[in-house]
Amino acid sequence: FPAGIYILIAVGAVMMFVGFLGCYGAIQESQCLLGTFFTCLVILFACEVAAGIWGFVNKDQIAKDVKQFYDQAFQQALMAESDTSNGKAVVKTFHETLDCCGPDNVIGAVTPLWKEELCPKKESFLKSIIEADTPNCHRKIDELFSGKLYLIGIAAIVVAVIMIFEMILSMVLCCGIRNSSVY
DSSP states (O other): HHHHHHHHHHHHHHHHHHHHHHHHHHHOOOHHHHHHHHHHHOOOOOOOHHHHHHHHHHHOOOHHHHHHHHHHHHHHHHOOOOOTHHHHHHHHHHHHHHHHOTTTOOOOOOOOOHHHHHOOOOHHHHHHHHHHOOOOOOHHHHHHTTTTTHHHHHHHHHHHHHHHHHHHHHHHHHHHHHHHHOO
């Protein structure tokens, strides 16, 4: 998964550069920069569509990889001595976001110390009695990739619509600059 982190950093840097191109091109009223901005947006849009299709086709493999990443972080969290370890932070984020506790292959019969330390706290004693069994994170990850896939799809469609508007507006601005230039 470190490769995934580097990919996200690279994508963020590319998006920042493309945003800079569009902003600077609009400020300078440069057709060349706005045309380059439009071309970069088209390429990014195509990449996002391809990544979305790939992700939908390989959702089971992605869910398996996320579970494996969670298991590694969980093992790190159990081995770590300090509260500031990366493994504990990752595991706590998983637990709070998905409202789950622990992997499915853990010694779950005994309530170990890690449950108090890593699992989300219940607001009240009554709620903790009612929800005695917090679901394991493997099941929640599977639910996320199978049951909540439509939410990911909606977010992807919203991003696609925004990018299409960006492309349209950049071309309108580029054409407006060309028609108003008096050189």
